[in-house]
Amino acid sequence: MSDERALIRRCRQRDEGALAELIELKRQKVFRIALSIVGNEDDAKDITQLAFVRLWAAIPSFDESARFDPWFFRIVVNLGLDHFRKRRRRAEEPGGEIEPEPPPGPMASVQDATLYRADIRRIWNEAARRLTPPQRAAFALHEIEGFGTEEIARVMGVRASTVRNHLLQARRHLQEYLRRRYPEIARGR
Amino acid sequence: MTNAPREIFDCGRVRAFLDSYLQGQVPPPERRAMRLHIHACADCHARVVARDPLQLFAPLADEEREEAFWAGFWPAVRADIHAVEAESSSWRGRFLRPSLAWSAAALLLVAALALARTWRAAAVLPEAAGGAPIVRTVPEGWHRVLPSRGSLGDPAPPALEDVRSPSAKVLSMKVYGQDQAVTEVVLIVDEEIRL
Numbered sequence: 001m002s003d004e005r006a007l008i009r010r011c012r013q014r015d016e017g018a019l020a021e022l023i024e025l026k027r028q029k030v031f032r033i034a035l036s037i038v039g040n041e042d043d044a045k046d047i048t049q050l051a052f053v054r055l056w057a058a059i060p061s062f063d064e065s066a067r068f069d070p071w072f073f074r075i076v077v078n079l080g081l082d083h084f085r086k087r088r089r090r091a092e093e094p095g096g097e098i099e100p101e102p103p104p105g106p107m108a109s110v111q112d113a114t115l116y117r118a119d120i121r122r123i124w125n126e127a128a129r130r131l132t133p134p135q136r137a138a139f140a141l142h143e144i145e146g147f148g149t150e151e152i153a154r155v156m157g158v159r160a161s162t163v164r165n166h167l168l169q170a171r172r173h174l175q176e177y178l179r180r181r182y183p184e185i186a187r188g189r
Numbered sequence: 190m191t192n193a194p195r196e197i198f199d200c201g202r203v204r205a206f207l208d209s210y211l212q213g214q215v216p217p218p219e220r221r222a223m224r225l226h227i228h229a230c231a232d233c234h235a236r237v238v239a240r241d242p243l244q245l246f247a248p249l250a251d252e253e254r255e256e257a258f259w260a261g262f263w264p265a266v267r268a269d270i271h272a273v274e275a276e277s278s279s280w281r282g283r284f285l286r287p288s289l290a291w292s293a294a295a296l297l298l299v300a301a302l303a304l305a306r307t308w309r310a311a312a313v314l315p316e317a318a319g320g321a322p323i324v325r326t327v328p329e330g331w332h333r334v335l336p337s338r339g340s341l342g343d344p345a346p347p348a349l350e351d352v353r354s355p356s357a358k359v360l361s362m363k364v365y366g367q368d369q370a371v372t373e374v375v376l377i378v379d380e381e382i383r384l
Contacts, residue, residue, distance in 0.1 A: 019266075032250075036249070049262065050269075116228070116248070117248050117251070144249045171243060178243075179242075185245055
């Protein structure tokens, strides 16, 4: 696999092979971020695809001295937030769908990693419905992807204090949700 | 003690570094190794989640879709890219792009608004010396854009004001015409609009 900076340079020179390699390098993370924001696998796939199409169109304007990930993930987060807002607007229209809250299901054992992660994803999708789109994005980038507050601020195009506020609110809502719906998890099983 | 997926972190080391881990002070490679141990070890997992229930979501960072999931992804992206490039290189794509269409619509709207305001302002003018209002017909032809010096004072500077949408701005300015007609131009700009 080529060095990321070299791949970016080749993409700027319109080398499609470099884009294919960059996709290979970034697609899992892009998909995870999109999924954490929109909470739906099909929508997250569409956003991931569109993010790379937008990346290809915008990469000539990318400043190579800047960090690539915050610049690129800003495209992903904006697509995710736009999608989420449109979907919520549709749901608010008369006759729009409002999904009922699913009952809490049993969780797989922590040792069964794949099943366990699928359960956690399900719980996240339920819990994240209490969050605003920016709160979802901030929490997913910070607590799941490990981004720092300043970096999230650059990705989301807001101030670091706003990110900290989103994180605080998100943590409060999620803790409350876990305490109410999954008390055994909140107690540490 | 449960078997850990990585040798460098066992239950003892996880306990030793737990405070730093929860405060986000462990560097990314070690953090990942710790996380992999924590979420494969029932004891450590229970300890971590008891300290911070939201650590439940931490394993999502290691969630990866299998290769089969990505089958056809690159061809689909490439097809989209080629479609976008073909569209933008055709004359229809160049001249009928949504952004241009929206810009043209916005310009038309601004022009219509300006015209309507000009007519309204020009139709009723200040009272004449005798007290009777001077009513003129709608002026014909072009207006000057520059203010008539000394008659109406300096033109109002453009005013930028926030509107409800956090990214939208309204830029309004007044242009004074030859026969004291006032044209108000209002521009609404919203960079959040996706075209």
